Amino acid sequence: MQSNASPLRPAILIISETAFKDPATDKAGNILRETLKAEGSDKWTEPWIEIVPDDATRIQNAVRKWTDDEHNNANMIITTGGTGFAVKDITPEAIAPLIHRPAPGLIHAMLAASLEITPFGAMSRPVAGVRGKALILTLPGSPKGAKENLQAVLKMLPHACLQAAGADSRTMHTGGVKKLEEDAGVSTRSENVSIALPHHHHDHHHGHGHKIPQAHTKPEDRPPRSNDPTLGASQRHRSSPYPMLSVSEAVSVILERAPAAVTTSLPLSPAPANHVIASDIHALEAVPAYRASIVDGYAVMVPDKASQKHVGIKGTFPVAAVSHAQASSMPPPLVEGTIARITTGAPLPANANAVVMVEDTAVVSTTANGFEEATVEILTDAVEAGENVREPGSDIQLNSLILPKGTFITSLGGEIGVLAAAGIRTVPVFTKPRIGVLSTGDEVTDISDPIPLSGGQIRDSNRPSLLSLLQGWNLCSAVIDLGIARDTPPGSLETVLRSGLANHNLDIIVTTGGVSMGELDLLKPTIERSMGGTIHFGRVSMKPGKPTTFASVPIKDTVSGDRREKLIFGLPGNPASAVVTANLFVLPALQKMVGLGGKRGLERVMVRLEGRVKCDKARVEYHRVVVSCGRDGGLLAASTGMQRSSRVGSLASANALLVLPQREGWLEKGEMCEALMMGPVIGFG
Template sequence: MASDGMSLTNHDHQIRVGILTVSDSCFRNLADDRSGFNLKDLVHDPSLLGGIVSAYKIVPDERDFIKETLVDWCDEKELNLILTTGGTGFAPRDVTPEATREVIEREAPGMALAMLMGSLNVTPLGMLSRPVCGIRGKTLIINLPGSKKGSQECFQFILPALPHAIDLLRDAIVKVKEVHNALEDLPSPPPPLSPPPVTSPHKQTEDKGIQCEEEEEEKKDSGVASTEDSGSSHITAAAIAAKSVFHPTHAVVMAKGGQPLTCFVPPTTLPSHFTCSCGDQIPDAIISRGVQVLPRDTASLSTTPSESPRAQQSRLSTASCPTPKASRREFRAHLDEVITLESRYSTLDQVQSRCGSKENILRSSHSAVDITKVAQRHRMSPFPLTSMDKAFITVLEMTPVLGTEIINYRDGMGRVLAQDVYAKDNLPPFPASVKDGYAVRAADGPGDRFLIGESQAGEQPTRTVMPGQVMRVTTGAPIPCGADAVVQVEDTELLQESEDGTEELEVRILVQARPGQDIRPIGHDLKRGECVLAKGTHMGPSEIGLLATVGITEVEVHKFPVVAVMSTGNELLNPEDDLHPGKIRDSNRSTLLATIQEHGYPTINLGIVGDNPDDLLNALNEGISHADVIITSGGVSMGEKDYLKQVLDIDLHAQIHFGRVFMKPGLPTTFATLDLDGARKLIFALPGNFSYRDTGVTLLEAMPMSDSEASRLPVSPPPRRTSKWLAFFPMDSSLVFAGLSLGDGNRMHCGKNASRQRQCDTLGNVLLKNLGSWHLCGC
């Protein structure tokens, strides 16, 4: 950017930047501030902003903390630019935009609009961002998303205008004039190309391309190429170049045996080198950014300085079908798209992250993974090693909190309460007898007493006990008026009964009773309005009984994640099948399903999937459509048939957070996420080996049940000495491990919680004996 006159290279005039990370988890050191550190690098990069970070801070999602920091940096430190990251979404604690509005004096809606438009070109979920950009004094404040990828993309969307905006705020007259003069001298971009009329002499072929009629094949190529495919309409010449002060750059699309095409692209849009791997479909990420595809000869003519834009428009509008000598079908069949750009810097993620909308992805049944070039596969994994601690934190950080639902209390076994439960009545609702005996007046003391009737459980006595009288009571029966104590039947003698023996007429009280003796007063067990079950309680039989006691028949609980499980491998058979040469029975899927069901989670059995990208894509789409968590077994290592990671990346555009974990066995364990229609899907891809499977399940802390950030991350990473765990799921505010861990000496340990382990005498072989050892352990 220095050559363009927009970067301030003199240290005294460098752009002074403050980076403010707004995150509860980062503030409490429960997560690393990856976005903030990445923004530091982007700010320092001399090919980008070339600024200096003069202030950096992490604050919680609290409006007052955010406002205090912004005001201090604007008024006291007098920074030129403040970049906030985090707190711009729809979550209840996302208040960064509101805090920013209370601080700024003037809004800069164009920058917020540029970020929203750029984000929407990447994902439809971009519309869920609520960035605010504005000015306080001479400081520009910009809200960026909280994710590393989102904040980097949005920073790059507005980067072309940042230096000039800051020059305007600093009243740098010389630099402002230089930019304004450059804008005046900038040639107008080529005019937009209108889509072909309905009567266009083109027909759509089976490969979704556009082919001229046979009589047009022999005509001279003198027009502008328009291309149509399944993922987009005609590529138009949107004047992206006019959106920045940079001249458009030529991008050449090379094809075997075909005529090269040239694209006009601003250098801020595409990377220096970009290889398209979308088959026949030109990536939407390029189309949406206004790429103009022209034959090379037309492209060179369109940029002739001596030709006016009006003349260009006239010539382009009269151009005939630009089909090369080779047919369009042949051209597409041999397309080896290599786009080379002469740009200064790039936003690689913008283009590589998306080749079509997620909706199109889920409807697709054919994978774009190339399985033919076996010799060109990776010899070393492209994924860096991730520590167990970091992997654990990453899973927790990327895990969404599911919503809640109302269920009948009878269906509450294993569920987690999402609200406090309060007693709506006193228990007992009346003074009740603790024992079988006689309701007496304590002041009467020992002596002979006449009976005036009885009080039984379930009935309300109507008579009042007077001095010298008692009333017979049963356990749980209401205490009659006038009585204030109960004397058990063992401390009395019968003096007189009716002639037929059906009634007691007179008894002798042998002991001195105390007021309140053997009586449960009103509300003794539970008082009206008292919290009987706290939010976050894991419900078992006693909790369900308590709900029945207080008459609460419907409760709000956290939704359980639906977990889909599949095994991959051409060698696998179902357990009921007979073995054939080269085949083995699939046990991983059964073990995983049983483990998950043991903890009450609903499951979906996706079956066995063959080692080919199409089948993997279809199975993953099925799981993504119906489940919150997808667990796969096999296909994640370095074998030539291990396509799973490629399908996740190329076809589903899932974000792979780690592809190797520093543990043995289980090195290729993979974790990815996919945001779809406002919901985040978690994908755990585990190795297929017996013990690898057990190891990989370590990371299945699948869905925290709490709705606050503090209780969402209730545990610390497990002990470093443990090299293998198996299957832990959240049962309440703590973490329960269900399974085994290999400690020193290849000895199995059974982890019962995150803070302690006890050693099991069962020795587990790293391979086949693991399954039996797990069963025999009994811990």
């Protein structure tokens, strides 16, 4: 925890291709440093400054250095540049996944300051929030714009940084909002904005009697809004307090929070199936370990064509030995002028250098008992040295790489067979997480309940669907049915969540229902208020699935006693929404946790539409379709019909999600569109 009296450490990250190549061209860094010094009083130390190009990895590495390294921790990180609409402007996309707790109020304050100066202030895409104990703000690349944005919020930033660093909020807020304003040197203006905006005066009356809309109450005088379910419907949030993320932003947040894969070792058979290999595996034994025959026939000594020492191969020879594939020892060496009967896979006798197929021979005489050939005629002289012989290591060489890290060991047997052949007894793999599935709601009735439905009751279809889906992915060591948690207080949902995470030693819980804005939508308040967890996002710009929620909660490990962060996916209660969002959000988290680092969700393919489909101008829509293989080899997509999120039937035959772009109008029959494959492509359409 940082003392209120200690100066805070700022860091300035300049994001510019030009300045990276020639630091002398940068102007924003010095202006921001001077602004902190001149207007930040004695609250800030000399800032760290670094310049990086417009590269997401370089940007993120610089930020992580200042937030995640305890020896280099900054209290505040300001970036400048890359927040516009140019192709290279990727700062928001690089910073947003790093944010643990968004700060939309600071974004609004900076945009309000810019819009007082120019309508083009709306063209900036700022990001603000907290990562770890550091506050992060993205400012425009223009020195003037960067300074104005910083000035708009600068006086509140020490307060925010102290809270983020762990200062006691109760002590800091003693005296109320007025005291905070006095300490920060700001005051409530007539426009009811309690931030220190730059004073740029514009007359908006123009003689029309029109003026800026103005609230007539102060924030502290208004009725409280809360997510506390005990306060009643009249005092709960009237709209969601959580910022709306895009699907890609939501996935980035999930991957940032999902724990890294953990390595273990498993015996070869049959445990490693459906696991991911944790490190490169090299052959401990060559395959084959000896020279072996690839046909049934006779091992021979083919003469060297350059030498007249050996007799020709065509002719009649005594059979001196027999070499079987199941032999536990090598056959005796072959003596010149003799041959040895040999079966497929059997080792060649020493001195033999080829095998004549049985089809190219004839039995001349047998042994006294008539069971074995005594002499055999070879009918051809065309056999060459090395023919029909598999050399040592020709399949797998000793110490060669047989399966690289990240390989998924399927249950089809191929990978297991290669490992066994190469002498691998234990396999390094990544552990698989344990996951639980929970339905919520007083209206939800289990399928096992024999009592007929009444009133507003519904059968629980979500839990069976999700249990089947998760088991089918083969990415979890256990998929636990947690049943149904009731809405009615007290504590039913919290009890089930805690029990599942602790008693079942779960890494993830997937819930359905209770994530909207109703008075009995209890998941978010239960996580935040009762379990000390964090809601990382509570809304996603998608259809279906808008109220999808992702959170983490600290739970004490029953074995080590240490607190571990467990993940909770709060999926919508409508059946189609639940399955769609599980595929889009739960799957990438599991892929990361089992070591499939290169995988990020469902496979993406391009499909041709078999009918026209309407788009949504407000959100990207994930439309359930059946993808089949066309006669020309291309992929065809047919809608499963009406797409209402509560319609279970739209899922029954769907094997893919059509990603409809956010726009007005239709995609016409025959047009191409991206689809996410939930299952295998069916036969010819």
